[in-house]
Amino acid sequence: MKTSLASRMAYRGxxxxxxxIMMVVELxxxxxxxxxxxxxxxxxxxxxxxxxxxxxxxLLSRGIAFPFFMGMVWNTxxxxxxGTYDLLLIKPRSxxxxxxxxxxxxEDLGKLIGGLLLFFYALKSVPAxxxxxxxxxxxxFVFSLITMFAFGLFMTGLxxxxxxxxxxxxxxxxxxxxxxxxxxxxxxxFQSIITWVIPISLLGSFPASxxxxxxxxxxxxxMACSIGFLLLGLWFxxxxxxxxxxxxx
Amino acid sequence: xxxxxxxxxxxxxxxxDFGDEPFHSLLREExxxxxxxxxxxxxxxxxxxxxxxxxxxxxxxxxxxxxxxSLIVQPIYFLVQYFIWRAVFQVHDTVSGFTxxxxxxxxxxxxxxxxxxxxxxxGTLQRLVQNGKFITxxxxxxxxxxxxxxxxxxxxxxxxxxxxxxxxxxxxxxxxKPIPAMPLWAIISVALSFILAFLINxxxxxxxxxxxxxxxxxxxxxxxxxxxxxxxxxxxxxxxGIQKVLFFLPFQxxxxxxxxxxxxxxxxxxxxxxxxxxxxxxxxxxxxxxLLNRLVWFFGIKRFTGVGA
Numbered sequence: 001m002k003t004s005l006a007s008r009m010a011y012r013g014x015x016x017x018x019x020x021i022m023m024v025v026e027l028x029x030x031x032x033x034x035x036x037x038x039x040x041x042x043x044x045x046x047x048x049x050x051x052x053x054x055x056x057x058x059l060l061s062r063g064i065a066f067p068f069f070m071g072m073v074w075n076t077x078x079x080x081x082x083g084t085y086d087l088l089l090i091k092p093r094s095x096x097x098x099x100x101x102x103x104x105x106x107e108d109l110g111k112l113i114g115g116l117l118l119f120f121y122a123l124k125s126v127p128a129x130x131x132x133x134x135x136x137x138x139x140x141f142v143f144s145l146i147t148m149f150a151f152g153l154f155m156t157g158l159x160x161x162x163x164x165x166x167x168x169x170x171x172x173x174x175x176x177x178x179x180x181x182x183x184x185x186x187x188x189x190f191q192s193i194i195t196w197v198i199p200i201s202l203l204g205s206f207p208a209s210x211x212x213x214x215x216x217x218x219x220x221x222x223m224a225c226s227i228g229f230l231l232l233g234l235w236f237x238x239x240x241x242x243x244x245x246x247x248x249x
Numbered sequence: 250x251x252x253x254x255x256x257x258x259x260x261x262x263x264x265x266d267f268g269d270e271p272f273h274s275l276l277r278e279e280x281x282x283x284x285x286x287x288x289x290x291x292x293x294x295x296x297x298x299x300x301x302x303x304x305x306x307x308x309x310x311x312x313x314x315x316x317x318x319s320l321i322v323q324p325i326y327f328l329v330q331y332f333i334w335r336a337v338f339q340v341h342d343t344v345s346g347f348t349x350x351x352x353x354x355x356x357x358x359x360x361x362x363x364x365x366x367x368x369x370x371x372g373t374l375q376r377l378v379q380n381g382k383f384i385t386x387x388x389x390x391x392x393x394x395x396x397x398x399x400x401x402x403x404x405x406x407x408x409x410x411x412x413x414x415x416x417x418x419x420x421x422x423x424x425x426k427p428i429p430a431m432p433l434w435a436i437i438s439v440a441l442s443f444i445l446a447f448l449i450n451x452x453x454x455x456x457x458x459x460x461x462x463x464x465x466x467x468x469x470x471x472x473x474x475x476x477x478x479x480x481x482x483x484x485x486x487x488x489x490g491i492q493k494v495l496f497f498l499p500f501q502x503x504x505x506x507x508x509x510x511x512x513x514x515x516x517x518x519x520x521x522x523x524x525x526x527x528x529x530x531x532x533x534x535x536x537x538x539x540l541l542n543r544l545v546w547f548f549g550i551k552r553f554t555g556v557g558a
Contacts, residue, residue: 011461011462013460013465014460014462014463014464014465014466015465016465017465017466017468017469018464018465018468020465020469021465021468021469021472022468024469024472025468025472028472028476028481031476031481031482032333032481032482035482035486035487036333036337036344036486038486038488039344039345039486040341040344041337041338041340041341041344042337042340043333043336043337044336044339044340162314164315165314165315165318166315167315167318167322168318170318170322171318171321171322171325174321174322174325174326174329175325177325177326177329178329180329181329181332181333181336184336185332185333185335185336186332187332190332
């Protein structure tokens with residue numbers, strides 16, 4: 001982390017601007033929400049501040065994931081393309097650990113700041129919440145991070161075999177967008193998919209619903225699915241790492 | 250939502266050979282063209298612009314799977330939009346003058362314009378200045394502005410087949426036919442937006458003469474441009490005061506204006522203009538941006554040392 005920060009500080013002005021922009025970019029989804037409510041429209045069953053809280057939770061989760069472990073995706077794709085992934089393989093640590101610790105992305109701290117700002121802004125409009133809601137929220141938030149990590153494992157695994165394709169990120173980020181809005185806006189089929197197949201509901205909808213004391217259906221299934229998703233991600237990553245050819249691309 | 254998408258696309262080209270390799274390819278191509286023109290056969294040399302378009306097309310054809318990722322990503326983005334607006338329109342018939350169908354039509358057209366107008370000219374120019382390779386452009390018989398423009402043309406021709414045509418097919422499944430209400434004006438408007446998007450990006454890239462590393466400023470402008478051009482939501486959804494500011498900025502002419510020309514009516518900040526009038530304004534904005542680009546270039550190029558940083 002220290003080395004990464006030091007090298008980025010060579011272009012200090014650019015670094016701070018990038019970080020601020022990362023923060024602003026995160027507020028795009030909420031901007032759409034604000035505009036919808038500004039025009040007198042709404043998401044059925046959700047107040048404006050409730051949707052913002054959901055999106056704040058989602059961005060908080062992303063804000064932790066991106067600087068601290070999602071960097072492994074870029075790191076792996078770049079190293080595989082250059083053929084320098086071997087340098088990580090010869091280290092006396094697990095390849096997954098090495099991929100994460102050499103990929104700290106300081107600019108992405110802006111995402112975390114953006115997430116925090118939105119979360120606390122939305123929280124201001126919410127009446128005092130019982131402690132139990134906070135407890136359930138924290139538990140589900142941990143599962144949200146587990147799901148993010150599993151996403152990262154799938155992307156990294158793909159990055160090993162799909163040499164040089166940085167757009168892998170886009171596939172997953174676009175999929176995650178389903179988590180930025182209340183689960184109830186989707187059709188029943190999609191609700192099932194984002195709960196039981198790819199637990200995107202855990203990224204924002206379920207933790208925010210728990211905090212607001214809203215009714216939740218299928219949350220235990222989503223938690224189980226999240227664990228399954230993580231295990232599958234770990235298996236996938238190691239399976240793909242075994243296919244690494246050292247050839248670059 | 251889409252910013253990550255655009256940002257990532259910029260990163261792809263930052264890390265791929267798009268920035269440097271085509272220049273080598275072109276040098277080879279130009280050398281061949283010159284060699285051919287000097288032979289006694291007097292075979293006519295290929296015009297430079299055609300050579301650039303062809304070289305870029307061929308170069309990127311090798312990376313077509315990168316481009317084809319849009320076929321997964323764009324339908325997902327569209328589905329998210331579909332569900333958002335379906336939920337909103339369940340309790341409202343219209344939002345800011347848009348019905349559910351016209352909203353979907355707007356998003357479909359706006360996303361197609363996004364594919365057509367995309368380029369990484371700013372990033373490529375910044376990398377050339379940063380590593381000093383820009384110096385080769387001081388020796389070439391073509392100005393970087395035109396070179397980069399024809400690169401964009403070649404790149405987007407490929408994108409048309411790989412990204413746009415299949416996605417139009419996807420939209421047809423939703424009953425959205427992106428057929429313009431006034432075809433001739435729509436073609437002119439799309440062409441102008443293509444040039445304007447390029448000129449804005451090139452002008453931002455020129456900042457590299459002052460700042461060397463421009464990732465931050467490029468991202469800032471990209472974000473600002475995306476919000477103000479109406480890629481994510483129609484500009485009429487913004488509060489009245491902001492709409493007035495947006496009306497006088499050039500960004501609406503990149504996406505919002507051509508999308509409205511497709512729809513056959515234009516309105517923003519309380520101004521309702523006829524289609525010929527707004528397309529005329531768009532042409533004027535292209536001219537102003539071109540002059541601004543030349544001015545910034547004039548001062549910027551004096552700062553270039555060729556050393557890199």
